[in-house]
Amino acid sequence: MRPAVAGALLLAGLAACGSDDAADRTALSDSTISAVAAFYPLHEATRAVGGGLVTVTGLTPPGLGPHDLELGARQVEAIDDAELAVFIGRGFQPQVEDAVADAPGLIALDVLDHVELLTVDRQLAGTQGEVDGEVLAGDVDPHVWLDPQRMITIVDAIAAALSELDPDHTDQYRANADAYLAGLNGLDAEYRAALATCRSRVIVTSHRAFGYLADSYGLRQIPIAGISPDVEPDARSLEAIAAEAKAEGVTTIFLESIAPPDLAETVAEEIGAELNLLDPIEGVDSDDAERADNYPRIMRENLERLADGLGCEP
Numbered sequence: 451m452r453p454a455v456a457g458a459l460l461l462a463g464l465a466a467c468g469s470d471d472a473a474d475r476t477a478l479s480d481s482t483i484s485a486v487a488a489f490y491p492l493h494e495a496t497r498a499v500g501g502g503l504v505t506v507t508g509l510t511p512p513g514l515g516p517h518d519l520e521l522g523a524r525q526v527e528a529i530d531d532a533e534l535a536v537f538i539g540r541g542f543q544p545q546v547e548d549a550v551a552d553a554p555g556l557i558a559l560d561v562l563d564h565v566e567l568l569t570v571d572r573q574l575a576g577t578q579g580e581v582d583g584e585v586l587a588g589d590v591d592p593h594v595w596l597d598p599q600r601m602i603t604i605v606d607a608i609a610a611a612l613s614e615l616d617p618d619h620t621d622q623y624r625a626n627a628d629a630y631l632a633g634l635n636g637l638d639a640e641y642r643a644a645l646a647t648c649r650s651r652v653i654v655t656s657h658r659a660f661g662y663l664a665d666s667y668g669l670r671q672i673p674i675a676g677i678s679p680d681v682e683p684d685a686r687s688l689e690a691i692a693a694e695a696k697a698e699g700v701t702t703i704f705l706e707s708i709a710p711p712d713l714a715e716t717v718a719e720e721i722g723a724e725l726n727l728l729d730p731i732e733g734v735d736s737d738d739a740e741r742a743d744n745y746p747r748i749m750r751e752n753l754e755r756l757a758d759g760l761g762c763e764p
């Protein structure tokens with residue numbers, strides 16, 4: 451048995467030996483499991499499954515994205531103290547992986563071990579440039595959280611890890627997971643229905659984040675970025691993307707709040723398309739950080755814009 455769990459059971463035992471309310475409350479707060487989640491959507495899922503039994507610390511501060519996260523002393527300490535870490539490995543956030551590897555006796559849940567992975571597509575024919583720095587070891591695409599179907603699998607993996615850590619509360623973790631999964635299953639059904647019949651099935655995106663979503667719902671992604679951010683893409687590359695988009699009947703170019711819009715605007719102008727937003731949920735504002743339903747809420751907003759931009763029949 452791991453020391454932290456032994457300590458928790460000891461405290462619970464003391465509280466059970468008849469005591470007042472204050473002692474019970476102390477026992478309760480000391481007996482919660484500590485978990486860390488590497489960035490927002492994993493944080494929300496871990497909090498949902500853990501409920502009142504688990505204290506979850508998010509490692510990526512609100513307002514920041516997960517790419518190139520630099521850990522401060524406070525976050526390294528949180529990882530050291532944690533009994534469970536939920537993260538994306540293979541070089542996505544190298545400092546998180548290093549700290550997790552160094553932490554004694556922690557259950558390391560790399561969500562990439564639990565979902566079907568996709569490799570990053572090669573550049574569209576006729577375009578030049580390097581793929582960007584978001585490609586993981588083995589050419590793996592990290593953006594698994596943007597697919598509701600893969601998120602469902604990830605939530606199950608979190609429930610299994612918490613049950614392994616704290617078997618006495620297996621039923622509670624399962625019930626919490628099922629409550630959160632009811633929302634995700636509904637979201638998946640809405641995606642399948644809303645994207646069933648569309649004028650175009652091609653999404654031109656400003657950042658290569660929607661490959662898993664495209665895979666699950668029969669769409670094809672043409673990313674404009676994916677060309678190294680340090681290298682200005684040449685006119686010929688943008689021309690090739692614009693030509694392909696036009697041939698595919700694309701009338702909306704999707705960009706996102708955090709990426710610079712210029713390239714997406716250039717392509718949109720070239721083919722007379724509109725611009726609209728897709729949120730890659732690589733973080734939430736501090737205003738939203740305490741809400742429990744950001745993921746399904748934002749994914750539903752993404753779906754409305756997708757269905758609109760692709761001309762899908764309601």
Ligand SMILES: [Zn+2]
Nearest residue numbers: 584593659730
């Ligand atoms: Zn990304």
